Amino acid sequence: xxxxxxxxxxxxxxxxxxxxxxxxxxxxxxxxxxxxxxxxxxxxxxxxxxxxxxxxxxxxxxxxxxxxxxxxxxxxxxxxxxxxxxxxxxxxxxxxxxxxxxxxxxxxxxxxxxxxxxxxxxxxxxxxxx
Numbered sequence: 028x029x030x031x032x033x034x035x036x037x038x039x040x041x042x043x044x045x046x047x048x049x050x051x052x053x054x055x056x057x058x059x060x061x062x063x064x065x066x067x068x069x070x071x072x073x074x075x076x077x078x079x080x081x082x083x084x085x086x087x088x089x090x091x092x093x094x095x096x097x098x099x100x101x102x103x104x105x106x107x108x109x110x111x112x113x114x115x116x117x118x119x120x121x122x123x124x125x126x127x128x129x130x131x132x133x134x135x136x137x138x139x140x141x142x143x144x145x146x147x148x149x150x151x152x153x154x155x156x157x
Contacts, residue, residue: 032133041133048135059135072140087138100142106134 087104
């Protein structure tokens with residue numbers, strides 16, 4: 028079993044984001060705020076998402092393809108700061124002096140987007156701990 032998600036408070040490792048979130052709530056007594064939004068169009072969602080990204084100084088990126096269930100499309104977006112830095116190349120060039128925005132841990136900030144029959148609907152979850 029792969030242990031991809033590391034708690035930033037106790038260094039415990041978890042196989043799913045759900046179990047990491049549960050650890051933060053039960054062991055560390057963190058209150059995790061979940062929001063649900065409804066949008067009339069994809070453009071309205073994108074406008075809201077860009078505003079959210081500007082406010083939290085992060086971006087929400089998609090690491091896997093969309094999932095289809097009938098006419099419903101599910102899209103999972105996660106925080107770009109989550110995970111370890113992956114250096115590319117052969118080490119010839121200097122690494123950025125500014126560094127990376129990656130935290131080395133799993134950020135629980137995410138968005139689950141459900142699109143129903145071409146109209147963007149609901150289930151946006153934004154969780155961010157800095």
